[in-house]
């Protein structure tokens with residue numbers, strides 16, 4: 001049903017990544033600062049009295065729980081917006097399966113609890129609805145059309161919006 005992305009990114013890339021995700025309609029997320037290192041084990045800095053090692057570097061952990069069918073596009077978007085072209089340290093993306101999502105206010109479970117007004121799924125629903133039954137898209141105008149999406153399978157998640 002859903003996956004969780006844990007993206008460890010550079011602090012200075014957070015705004016670019018958030019903007020890129022918003023442009024494709026990823027709405028729900030959270031982030032917090034983390035310290036760690038990857039395979040280089042940190043960095044070596046040169047000071048006046050010699051060199052010293054910093055083994056725990058600051059990064060941002062961005063967490064996104066999203067529908068399975070949005071995973072590839074979201075990962076591609078994070079890669080494109082978080083990459084700097086330097087030789088190390090642009091981060092990693094971990095992906096986990098998610099058992100369930102529950103919205104506390106309403107008690108909704110699963111996909112119901114994971115769809116937000118104006119998000120990538122509500123736009124896909126618009127796109128797959130028969131033109132006559134389309135209601136204006138909620139949310140920001142002028143956002144990227146959901147082009148290149150995999151058509152949903154009949155009877156799947158989008159069927160309740162009347163895809164034919």
Ligand SMILES: Nc1ncnc2c1ncn2[C@@H]1O[C@H](COP(=O)(O)OP(=O)(O)OP(=O)(O)O)[C@@H](O)[C@H]1O
Nearest residue numbers: 008035036037038039040057059088089090091092
């Ligand atoms: N195996 C791991 N488990 C948990 N967190 C990790 C792991 N590896 C790296 N991290 C976190 O991800 C951050 C970014 O890692 P980093 O970009 O250096 O990855 P890398 O595998 O060393 O790739 P690169 O060769 O591009 O540097 C680290 O600072 C650390 O916070």
Ligand SMILES: [Mg+2]
Nearest residue numbers: 038039040089
């Ligand atoms: Mg590294």
